[in-house]
Amino acid sequence: MSKWFDEALERIKKATGTRTQVQLAEILDIRQSSISDAKRRSSIPAEWYIKLYKTHGLNPDWLAEGIEPVYLKPEKGKVAADNILSETTAHYGQVQSRGRVVMVSSMVGENADSDVWEPYQVGELNIPETFYRTSLIVVKAEGSAMEPIVKRNAFVGIDETQKRLMAGDVYAVHVPHQGVVIRRVFFDPEKSRFILRPENDQHPELFVSVEEQSKVVIGRVVWVMQEL
Numbered sequence: 001m002s003k004w005f006d007e008a009l010e011r012i013k014k015a016t017g018t019r020t021q022v023q024l025a026e027i028l029d030i031r032q033s034s035i036s037d038a039k040r041r042s043s044i045p046a047e048w049y050i051k052l053y054k055t056h057g058l059n060p061d062w063l064a065e066g067i068e069p070v071y072l073k074p075e076k077g078k079v080a081a082d083n084i085l086s087e088t089t090a091h092y093g094q095v096q097s098r099g100r101v102v103m104v105s106s107m108v109g110e111n112a113d114s115d116v117w118e119p120y121q122v123g124e125l126n127i128p129e130t131f132y133r134t135s136l137i138v139v140k141a142e143g144s145a146m147e148p149i150v151k152r153n154a155f156v157g158i159d160e161t162q163k164r165l166m167a168g169d170v171y172a173v174h175v176p177h178q179g180v181v182i183r184r185v186f187f188d189p190e191k192s193r194f195i196l197r198p199e200n201d202q203h204p205e206l207f208v209s210v211e212e213q214s215k216v217v218i219g220r221v222v223w224v225m226q227e228l
Contacts, residue, residue: 002042003134004042005038005039005042005043005044006134007066007134008044008063008064008065009039009044010134011062011063011066012024012044012048012052012058012063014079015052015056015058015063015070015077015079016052016056016079017079019103019121019124020103020119020121021035021036027055028048028051028052029051044063044064049063049064053072053073055076056071056076056077057071057072057073057074057075057076057077058070058071058072058077059071059072069081100126100127100128100129100132101124101125101126101127102124102125102127102132102136102138103119103121103123103124103138104121104122104123104124104125104138104139104140104155105119105120105121105122105137105138105139105140106120106122106139106140106142106179107139107140107141107142107143107179107180107181108120108142108178108179108180109174109179109180112176112177112178112179113176113177114176115176116174117174117179117180117218119137119139122140123140125138125155125225127157127225131157131223133159133222135159135160135161135219136157136158136159136160136222137157137158137159137160137172137218137219138155138156138157138158139155139156139158139172139180140153140154140155140156141153141154141155141156141182141226143181143203144200144202144203145181145182145183145198145199145200145203146170146182146183146184146198146199146200147199147200148199149170149199149224150170150182150199150221150224150226151226151227153226154224154225154226155224155225155226156172156182156221156223156224157221157222157223157224157225158172158218158219158220158221158222159219159220159222160218160219161219162219162220162222163213163214163217163218163219163220164213164217165185165187165194165208165213165217166185166220167185167186167187168184168185168186169184169185169220169221170182170183170184170185170220170221171183171184171185171196171217171218171219171220171221172217172218172219172220172221173196173206173208173216173217173218174216174217174218175206175216180218181196181206182221183196183197183198183206184196184197184198184199185197188207192209192210193207193208193209193210194207194208194209194210194213195207196208
C-alpha cells in the first residue's frame with residue numbers, strides 16, 4: 001500500500017505543480033501534518049479527491065490508479081495533461097533515459113534549531129529516472145567536510161528509508177543547530193557508538209549512540225552529482 005500511496009501522491013503533486021508538503025497543504029487547504037498522517041496510513045482521504053476535482057478538474061480515478069483521462073473538467077486544469085503524462089527525455093550514457101525534476105533542499109533545512117530536520121526548498125534538479133525513488137531526498141552540499149568525494153555545491157541523493165547505519169557507508173545525519181551533515185560511518189564497539197568521520201581531516205569527527213541513530217539519521221547517501 002505504501003508504493004500505491006507514493007505513486008498517487010506523486011500524481012497529485014505533478015498535476016498541482018507542487019514540490020513540497022507545505023505547498024500541497026496550501027493547495028488542499030489542510031494542515032501539513034494531515035499529509036504526514038495520510039502517508040503514515042498509506043491512505044488518501046476522499047476529501048482530497050473532491051477538493052482536487054472542484055479546484056483543478058482532476059479525475060479521481062487517475063489520481064488513485066493512473067486511469068486516464070487526467071481531467072474531467074479540462075478547463076480547470078492548471079498543468080497541461082501532456083506535460084503530466086510525458087517525461088522529458090535526456091541522453092544518459094548510451095541510452096535514452098527519462099528525466100524527472102526533483103526538489104533540492106538546503107542542508108540547514110526549514111528550521112536549524114528544530115530537533116527534527118525538515119527539507120527547505122532552494123531549487124530543483126532534473127535527474128535521470130533511474131536515480132529516482134519515492135523515498136529520495138536531494139540536498140545541496142554546503143561544506144567541505146566530505147571533499148573530495150562530495151564537493152561543495154554537489155547534489156546529494158539520500159534514501160530516507162535506509163536509516164540503519166552500516167559501517168563504511170556514507171549517511172546524512174541531522175545535527176541540531178547545523179542541519180544535515182554528510183559523513184562516512186564506522187562503529188566503535190568499545191563505547192557502543194557510531195563514529196561519523198569526514199573525508200577532510202580538517203573537520204571533526206562526530207559521534208552517535210546506538211540508541212540515537214533512529215532519531216538523527218536522515219538516510220543513506222545513494223548518489224552524488226557534481227563537477228569533476
